Amino acid sequence: RASRTVPFVSKCVGVSLAKVAARCMVGASLEKMGLRDYIKPKLYCVKEAVFPFAKFPGVDPILGPEMKSTGEVLGFGETFGEAFLKAQLGAGEFIPDGGRAFLSVKDSDKREVPALCGTLIELGFEIIATTGTQKVLKEAGYDVLTVSKVKEGRPHIVDRIKNGEIDLIVNTTEGQQAILDSSTIRRSALQNKVCYTTTLAGAVALCEALVASKLDSKVRSLQKEVNSS
Secondary structure (H helix, E strand, C coil), X not given: CHHHHHHHHHHHHCCCHHHHHHHHHCCCCCCCCCCCCXXXXXXXXXXXXXXXXXXXXXXXXXXXXXXXXXXXXXXXXXXXXXXXXXHHHHCCCCCCCCEEEXXXXXXXXXXXXXXXXXXXXXXXXXXXXXXXXXXXXXXXXXXXXXXXXXXXXXXXXXXXXXXXXXXXXXXXXCCHHHHHHCHHHHHHHHHCCCEEECCHHHHHHHHHHHHHHCCCCCCCCXXXXXXXX
């Protein structure tokens, strides 16, 4: 893991940490190398993993503790949203700037989903949700449409994905059965190139990226930014 993370951090702070470690191993001190103080990057830096799921039809693109990425990309920005946006673009991901968003979250996330729903509406999305999530949103004052889960009969959410009616998916699950039940949603999203996140933190990050995409952003020279830090 260090073979990937150390170069990333080195780029962010402008110091070759592998070189620093090698010199420490032969007796050089951090003070002698001028590294006693904490180095704080001037810009936000986001590392995004690149996954090969599209090359393996039928595989559930859900993440676990094992390493599944085939590489990483790095995004720089004055805000987290800008850095996250550039990291997604570098990884070849597409973030929709509007359309219809599907929300279905586990019980532990239902407390926070109304705030996310409000943000997505402000960004221009129409919201649809499964029954449990829709009930929470309705109680919070959001009148959103309901869509059936796969096991609840057709037409269900997978049908809507295949018909091109969904642009963004926020689907958080917990428990073996729930993860198994939602696997068809993940596979359909992958096959139809629909933006998908399995955590609320990821959804919030996507919203920040969308806000950043509407602002003026500039291409940055890595060498210039690192040297100036």
